[in-house]
Amino acid sequence: MRLSIIKELREKAFISQDQYNxxxxxxxxxxxxxxxxxxIVLYLGVxxxxxxxxxxxxxxxxxxxxxxxxxALIAITAGCFLYAFKKGNPYDDGxxxxxTAYFDYIVLLGSLLFVSVLTYLQxxxxxxxETMGITTLMTAAFFFLIAYRFDHLGVLSLGIxxxxxxxxxxxxxxxxYHGDFVDQANLEFTxxxxxxxxxxxxxxxxxxxxxxxxxxxxxxxxxxxYLTGALSGxxxxxxxxxxxxxxxxxxxxxxxxxxxxTRTFLxxxxxxxxxxxxxxxxxxxxxxxxxxxxxFYLLASCGAFIYFIIRSKSYFKRAE
Amino acid sequence: MKTAYNQNWLKNLSVLKEAxxxxxxxxxxxxxxxxxxxxxxxxFYHPNFIIRILLIIxxxxxxxxxxxxxVLFVVEIDESMLSFLALIYGVxxxxxxxxxxxxxxxxxxxxxxxxxLYHSIAFTVGGFAGVFDFDEYLFTLAVMIVxxxxxxxxxxxxxxxxxxxxxxxxLFAILNDSGEIVQKFIPLVFIxxxxxxxxxTRRIKQNPETEIWRHPLLILEVLSLIFIYAAxxxxxxxxxxxxxxxxxxxxxxxxxxxxxxxxxxxIIPIVYLYYAITRRDIVMLRVSLAxxxxxxxxxxxxxxxxxxxxxxxxxxxxxxxICLYLFRLLKTPKNGYTxxxxxxxxxxxxxxxxxxxxxxxxxxxxxxxxxxGEGGSFGGGGATGKY
Numbered sequence: 001m002r003l004s005i006i007k008e009l010r011e012k013a014f015i016s017q018d019q020y021n022x023x024x025x026x027x028x029x030x031x032x033x034x035x036x037x038x039x040i041v042l043y044l045g046v047x048x049x050x051x052x053x054x055x056x057x058x059x060x061x062x063x064x065x066x067x068x069x070x071x072a073l074i075a076i077t078a079g080c081f082l083y084a085f086k087k088g089n090p091y092d093d094g095x096x097x098x099x100t101a102y103f104d105y106i107v108l109l110g111s112l113l114f115v116s117v118l119t120y121l122q123x124x125x126x127x128x129x130e131t132m133g134i135t136t137l138m139t140a141a142f143f144f145l146i147a148y149r150f151d152h153l154g155v156l157s158l159g160i161x162x163x164x165x166x167x168x169x170x171x172x173x174x175x176x177y178h179g180d181f182v183d184q185a186n187l188e189f190t191x192x193x194x195x196x197x198x199x200x201x202x203x204x205x206x207x208x209x210x211x212x213x214x215x216x217x218x219x220x221x222x223x224x225x226y227l228t229g230a231l232s233g234x235x236x237x238x239x240x241x242x243x244x245x246x247x248x249x250x251x252x253x254x255x256x257x258x259x260x261x262t263r264t265f266l267x268x269x270x271x272x273x274x275x276x277x278x279x280x281x282x283x284x285x286x287x288x289x290x291x292x293x294x295x296f297y298l299l300a301s302c303g304a305f306i307y308f309i310i311r312s313k314s315y316f317k318r319a320e
Numbered sequence: 321m322k323t324a325y326n327q328n329w330l331k332n333l334s335v336l337k338e339a340x341x342x343x344x345x346x347x348x349x350x351x352x353x354x355x356x357x358x359x360x361x362x363x364f365y366h367p368n369f370i371i372r373i374l375l376i377i378x379x380x381x382x383x384x385x386x387x388x389x390x391v392l393f394v395v396e397i398d399e400s401m402l403s404f405l406a407l408i409y410g411v412x413x414x415x416x417x418x419x420x421x422x423x424x425x426x427x428x429x430x431x432x433x434x435x436x437l438y439h440s441i442a443f444t445v446g447g448f449a450g451v452f453d454f455d456e457y458l459f460t461l462a463v464m465i466v467x468x469x470x471x472x473x474x475x476x477x478x479x480x481x482x483x484x485x486x487x488x489x490x491l492f493a494i495l496n497d498s499g500e501i502v503q504k505f506i507p508l509v510f511i512x513x514x515x516x517x518x519x520x521t522r523r524i525k526q527n528p529e530t531e532i533w534r535h536p537l538l539i540l541e542v543l544s545l546i547f548i549y550a551a552x553x554x555x556x557x558x559x560x561x562x563x564x565x566x567x568x569x570x571x572x573x574x575x576x577x578x579x580x581x582x583x584x585x586x587i588i589p590i591v592y593l594y595y596a597i598t599r600r601d602i603v604m605l606r607v608s609l610a611x612x613x614x615x616x617x618x619x620x621x622x623x624x625x626x627x628x629x630x631x632x633x634x635x636x637x638x639x640x641x642i643c644l645y646l647f648r649l650l651k652t653p654k655n656g657y658t659x660x661x662x663x664x665x666x667x668x669x670x671x672x673x674x675x676x677x678x679x680x681x682x683x684x685x686x687x688x689x690x691x692x693g694e695g696g697s698f699g700g701g702g703a704t705g706k707y
Contacts, residue, residue, distance in 0.1 A: 004528060005335050014356050019348055025656075029600045034650065035661040037609065042643040049636025055629035101659055102647050109640075265370060295385070302382045306375065306432075 003027050042105045050112040057120050073117055080110025088150055093210045096151040107150045111158070115139050136166045153217055160198075160221045167194055169225060188236060191229020192247055198222040199254075219258065223267060226251050227274040234281055241285075248278045276301070323532060324422050324473050325364075330532055332360035333428070364428035375431025383439050403450025410443030417474075429475070437474055441466050460490045471536045480536040484543045496564065503565055504576070510551035518544035542607055545592065549611045552584030555618040585615050600656065 006027065010020040025031050057069055084107050089096050098104070121127055122135045143159030146152060167190050202218040205211070230251055233244030252275040259268035280297075287293065323330070336357065343353040367375070387409075394405060417436045421427045445466050449459040467483035470476050491513065495506050521541045524530050530537065550556045558575050561567040567575065575581070592608035595601065620631060650659045 004531070005338060009335070009339075009356065012359070014352060014359070015348055019342075022347065023342070029602075029656075031653065031656045031658060032600055032602055033661060034646070034657055034659055037605065038643055038646060038659050041609070041639050045636050045639030045643060047636070048632045049640060052629050052632030052634070052636055056633055059629055100647070102644060269370065269374075298381060299385045302378045302385070305378045306382075 038101075039105075042102060046105050046109045046112070050109065050116065053113065054116050057116065070117070070120065073113055077110050077113040077117060080106050080113065084110060084150060091149055095211075095213050098150070103150075104152060104154070107146060107152050108154055111143060111146050111155050114142065118142075133166050136162055140166060147214075148211065151211070153214070156214055157217055157221070160218065164194065164221070164225060169194060169229075188229045188233035188244065191225050192233070192244075195222045195224075195226025195229060195251075199226070216264070220266065223251070223255055223270050227255070227270055231274055231277060234278060245278055245282060248274060252278070323475055324418055325428055325475070327532070329362040329364055329428070333362040333364060333366065335360045336362060363426050365426055365430050366428045367430055372429065372431035372434070376435045379432045379435035380439070383435065400451070403447050405447070406443050406450060407447025410440050410445070410447055413440035413443060422474075433474065434476065434478075437470055437476055437479070441470055441479065456493065457490065460486050460493065464490060472533070475533065475536060477535055477539060480539045481543070484540060488547060507551040507557055507581075511548050514544045514547040514551070518548065538603065541603060545604065545607045546611070549588045549592070549607075549614075552581060552588055553611075553614070553618060554578070554581040554585045555614075555621060557581050585618055589615050 003024070006015065006020055006023045009015045010017070015023070026033075053069075053073055057066070057073065084103070087100060088098050088103065088107075118139065119135060140159050140163035143155050143162055147156035147159055168187060169191055199219060199222040202215055202222060205218075206215045227248065230244050230248035234241050234248060237244065252271040255267045255271035255274075259265065259271060283297070339348065339353055339356045339360075342348045343350060348356075390409070394402060397405070413436060417433060417440060421433055421436060425432075427433045445459070445462045448462045448466075449455070452458045464483050464486040467479040467486065470479035471483055488510075491510070492506065495502050495509060518541060521537055521544060525534065525537050525541075558578075558581075561575050562569060569575070589608055589612040592604055592611065596605035596608050616635075625631075647659055650657055653660075
């Protein structure tokens, strides 16, 4: 169909001859792009190599080849960053793209290996006092530095994850599923505080026009941590659940406001889902559990939901 | 018979989708896009992916409410009658989907349509199976036919997949039940049948009339390739033989014709890859890469040296090497192959990619026990192991 489409568009003069020629060569298979294939394989390669090396140095501790492995790793890491500094474009507050297609993956590999080496050194020689989780903090700082220097969203999210885990927060759907998120007392409070601080900092950075395209990633993590923390608080702590509920609704309100102003659908979704769960919980607490009521509530909320989506149809179309 | 949808709108919608993509990547100008939009009008309600998922959930919930109410009326009725009623309920749901949601409300793959479709399929098939006392063959056959109908008429991709899978299952079950001699030929029959299906699909695809069904046909094409491979794969054949055909293997024993399956495990991916590259077939290329990985897994599984870290590292080095080599090679396009991004695919974006990186390499990595239980932020620098 694609070929006949462009033929028809050309005949009706919707596209120029040049555009037709280009599209025709793409759709007829004269040009084949291996963009995604190569990137997926490259990513797999980086992941396998970094993981393999990580296990490798742990397993062979004390053996002869061990030191060689470490030296090799350090050499590869240095090579990655040498390449990155040599070929990469200088820092800029805006978006920076780099010359070669695989640049991002070299930076990612270098960062991961660097952290492997750092953690190994800490493990073997105890360079820092581990009680404060200083390695994690340094890891996070390193990731942030690299992310800003080379404009790397992937490393940035690694940095945020590492920084959150310094506060014992884990950002992972798997962990929430197992209920590990609320393992420790007061972790909910940490999450709420962490999320709101991160969001606040993000806005300040965003205002200063520094790497504006990082804002989404930051806010995404901030919203997830904050809302999950507040929601866990609502469920976990009977005494103070009201406060967490207020915090949850505030967060949802903020998320909703942000979604409206920037037309990002994801935040609307967060606001809606977390708000709905919180609201239902509040109802369950206030009203005696009556099956008929809940049946009606379920149907009504489904109806309201469909109505809500269809009404804001045009809004969603522009979002995406 | 045709699809349930207005054919003109379907065509216009695909023109619009294409043109939108082109405009996003500045292949055509904004004005051109607006002109195309004005000329190709589609009246469908066809929301984006996330909305579709939300609408599916909402519709399913609403449908279970309706079904629950109906069940209250029929609790007293005996079982065979109940199956018959379920069948009727399924058919009526199909009618509601066709006449109200698609014809009157002009929904096209909106989430409401999918939910209602699966609901209809489930009740039709379930009712049918109940009427025939849940006979295995008839049940699978019913799933296959009803899903094929759904794929054909509503262009639904999940139904297409289910239909093909139930066809494969039916084929397997019939061969499996026809005695020991036939059982030995199951892989051969699968390869023969799905090779036939594959070439048939390719021929059907050449006909411009069938372009509306290109997505279901694509699924058929991909699944045929996978079935051909799987039927010859040593791992699949061996595990299936011991699990389903009650073949008992002593220590050191091997399945009959093991060498043939070893060879097929190696050859089929290479044949795929070769044809994909020479025939410039991107679908086959992707399948060949996937099955190549599975072949590597197969050999690793039976001939493991017990050092996963070496395998991981070596595999990483090989993949990195191949990729960097290809990037160098394709710096200037060769034979039309390029590593540049010519037309973005709709699921591709940097933000999800970043999230994937943080999820696969972040603080969630399996960390070998470091003895102290602390400082486990290895390989990805996340978890302090303090939870």
